Amino acid sequence: MTFKLESSLVSVAQNDAKTDHEALFSVAIAIAAIRLGEPFLIKDEDDFHLCLGVDGMSEQTFAAFMRRYPGRSPLLIVSSERGDALGFDKLAPISMSIAPGDTPEKLYAIAAKHPAKVSRRPVFEQPDARPALDLLIKARLIPACLFYADVPNAGALASEGITVIEKASVEAYQAAKTRSLRRKSEAPIPVRGGINTRMVVFQYATGETEIALIVGKPDISKPLPIRIHSACATGDLFGSERCDCGDQLRLAIERLDELGGGAVLYLDQEGRGIGLVNKIRAYDLQDQSLDTVDANRTLGFPDDMRDYQAAATMVRALGWQSVAILTNNPKKVDALRAHGLDVVERISHQAPMNENNSHYLRTKAKRSGHMLKYK
Missing domain, CATH: 3.40.50.10990 (GTP cyclohydrolase II)
Incomplete structure (x- = not known):
């Protein structure tokens, strides 16, 4: 009995270590891809969501992403905190449509500029986009992205070199990092x-x-x-x-x-968890009359992370x-x-x-x- 119990504990420890390794390794790769401005895939059980961060998005990458699925347009996703700044009382990340004539600069303005303005409707809660925004925050970027939900042929996208990251790994990352x-x-x-x-x-x-x-x-x-x-x-x-x-x-x-x-x-x-780049962005917003709490939230972050x-x-x-x-x-x-x-x-x-x-x-x-x- 003792041997079986000890073997069971060893097995649990080995499984935990494997889970930690997978989370640390896969999230590190995803963060690198995101900071390079590349699209990424979130795997949520049997569903795959194709995402592209707005912060640092180039005209070329934006155009290629918009052409990815003919006849279908991605959604613009911002955090619930940014949603508050835009006047939407939502508890989850919110989605809105991409308008004709949108550019990376216009989309970044919707995601992070002050005063916060947006006229497009409708706006919906998009909880399945939360892992994508969490990854962007871990990359110390503005939590806003273009988002194709439930995309087909994820295997083909992965074969193109697009990074795939499991939702479970994103959720496990912080605890795994601290244990290391x-x-x-x-x-x-x-x-x-x-x-x-x-x-x-x-x-x-x-x-x-x-x-x-x-x-x-x-x-x-x-x-x-x-x-x-x-x-x-x-x-x-x-x-x-x-x-x-x-x-x-x-x-x-x-x-x-x-x-x-x-x-x-x-x-x-740094910056109550948002990183130095975003802290200086928040300083700029504070110089436009916002206090330290509202500046962080206007950028899409919680006021203290x-x-x-x-x-x-x-x-x-x-x-x-x-x-x-x-x-x-x-x-x-x-x-x-x-x-x-x-x-x-x-x-x-x-x-x-x-x-x-x-x-x-x-x-x-x-x-x-x-x-x-x-x-």
């Missing part, structure tokens, strides 16, 4: 102010990295004081005053040192199960607890406001639930 995270290298990195730190680098099977900056010598017998900090090239590297990120990062290192040691978990989640499972994985890899977290965001506390960590304390962590980030910070408090206190 491994502690890879570390070294002392003394920082300004005479604070002793050690950088521990974690790497995914996909090649991306996360960083734990260990400050001082935290006591392994006590909860680990941490600050989860999402990467911000503009604030952390260049000192931008549009946000408080750089100030929060430097303040966190100082406060962790004062607490006797801790860790900054520096996560690759960050995930903290990697942070929980890193804490456990460092040897802790319980933490005290420097944050004003109660969602971080909830997320860490959902991923199995014991969060014993939330420590307020507020950087000074300036004239350039005051609207941003007040938006975080008013619309994103951050526990900030500014006069």
